[in-house]
Amino acid sequence: MAEMVGLEALVASIAAGQSIAIPVDRAGVSMAATAAMIDAGLTGLHLVCVPISGLQADLLIGAGVASVVETSAVSLGEAGGAPRFVAAVRDGSIKLRDATCPAIHAGLLAGQKGVPFMPIAGIIGSDLLQVRPDWKVIDSPVGEPGKVVVVPAITPDVALFHAPEADRFGNVRIGRYRELATMAYAAKRTLVTVERIVDRDLMATEDSAAGVLPALYVDAIAVAENGAWPLPLWDEYETDGAELSRYAAMARTDEGFRAYLSAFLSRSKQVA
Template identity: 60%
Template structure:
C-alpha cells in the first residue's frame, strides 16, 4: 500500500542534501506543503539540473541553507522571487553549476567514483567560483592538458512525481532519465504518483524500458495532480495563470506568506 504525503515528509531531517528535478521532468509539488509543515531546515538542495517553483517555496519558508543549480526560473512567469531575494540578502549559499556538471556529479555517485572529469568548464567564471571543483593535468597526456574534476553528488534524498507506479513499487518515468539518475545516486528516493496500477510495469514490454525498479524506490504516495501548477508529461498541461499569480505575490515576504496561507486554506476546503 502507498504511504501518505506526511509519512514521506517525515523522512526529511535537518541538514539533508535533497535532489529535486527540473520543472518538465515531474516536480512533486504535492510534497511542498508537507515538507514545509514538517519543518526540517538547513536543507542543501541539488536542482537536477535547474530549479523553480518548489525550490522557491522551500526557500521562502526558510528551510534552505544552500542551492546547487545551473539556473533558477519560473519559466513564463519570470524569475524566482524568493530565491532572488535570498541570494541578495546572503540568506542562502548559491553553488553555481552547469547542467553537465550536475549530471556528471550524479553519475560519479551512481558509479561509486569520487569524481568525474569534465573539460568544458576550463576558462569559465563558474569554475572560478567553485572551490570544491579541482583542475588537474590529464595524467595520460605528455604535455600540460588541464581537466576539471567534478566531485560525486550523493543526495541523502531524492523527491519527484511520476504518472504511475505498480503495487510492487516500480515507478514509470518514461523518457525522464534524470529521474533515474537522481534515484541511482541518492540514499533514499521518495515518489508521488498520479495512480497505482495493477500488474507489473517491468513485466509489460510497453512500459518496462521506462520503468524505475522498486529497488531504487524507498516510498510512494498517491497524489493526483501532484505536479500542479506544473504540468506532467503525457498527463496535463501547466497552469500558467497560477504560476503568474505566485510570481506576483511572492515578490515580497508578506505576499509569499499570504499566498502559501491561501493555498493551505484552499486545500482544506
C-alpha cells in the same frame, strides 16, 4: 523495497539538514511533497537542483526550508525570475553553490557509479571555477595531454520526484526522464509521489519496463493526485501558467509570498 505510505509519512522521513535532489520543472516535480515539507517545518535542507529549478526551489527558499542551493539556475520560466531566490541571494540568507547543468549530471553520474569524481568537458575560463573550489582542474592522466575539469560525486541523502504511476510492487514509470533514474541511483533514499497506483506489473513486458525505475531504487511512494500542480506532468497535464504568473506577482514582497504560501498550503491539505 518501496513502501506505500501517506504524504505526511513520506516527508516525515526527511530530516533537517539533509541534501535533497529535485528535478527540473518538466521532469515531474513533487509539489504535493513540497507543500507537506513546508507544513512539517523542515529546515536547513541542501537543495540539489537537477539541473535547475523554479517554483519548487523558490517556495522552499521563501519558506525557510532550504538553506543551501546547488543549481545551474532558478527561474520561473515564462513567468520571469524567481523572486524569493533573488531576495535570499541579496540578503545572504542562503548559501549558493552555483553550477552548470552538465556538471550536476556528471556529479550524479559519479554518485551512481560510486566513484569520487567525474571529468567533464568545457567550463575552463568560467568564474564558476572560482566560486566552486570543490571543482578542480587537473592534467588529464590519460590520452592527449591537456587540462580537464573534475567535479565531485553528488550523493544526495534523498531524491524526490513526482510521476504518473507506480505499480503495487513499487516500480515507477519515468518515461524518457532518465535523470530521475540517475537521481535515484545516486541518492541514499528515493521518495516518489504518483498520480495513481496501477494494478498491472510495469516490469511485465520489455515495452513497459523500458521507461521504468525499478522498486529496487525506490524507498517510499505516496499517492498525490495532481501532485505536480501548478507545474506540468508529462502526458497528464500542462503548466498552469496563470497560477505561476499569480505566484510571480505575489512573491515579489514578503507579505505577498506569505499570503500565497498560506493559501497554497491549505489547498494542498484539502486535496490530500
